[in-house]
Amino acid sequence: MKVLVVDDFATMRKIIKNVLKQINIENVVEAENGRHALDVLRKEEIDLIISDWIMPEMTGIDFLKACKSDDAIKNIPFLMVTAEAQKDCILEAIKSGVDNYIVKPFTPEKLQGAIDKARARIGK
DSSP states (O other), X not given: OEEEEEOSOHHHHHXXXXXXXXXXXXXXXXXSSHHHHHHHHHHSOOSEEEEOSOXXXXXXXXXXXXHHTOTXXXXXXXXXXXXXXXXXXHHHHHXXXXXXXXXXXXXXXXXXXXXHHHHHHHTO
């Protein structure tokens, strides 16, 4: 499985990569915002997207909407990992097509469960 991790903080990308490694996912590509992530998605075969919400240039919610409106990538499971725990934000992500949503901080087990549920929603 190849995972795209999108977060504007390099430290958080590293933390997510380390957690993914703990659950035996080591093929990880990084992007610092949604705009860069869309470029990655045009060039590489990605099996799962893990994105932050608050980022410069293109936010996670705008990136999610762009992904779900693009026939070529709309079926890639999309997991939102963010500090945004407000009900309105969660509802907006759900309405926009997010496959799962977890709030930072999280455990490897919680991330694994969220990945499994996101993949199940898409049927992958």
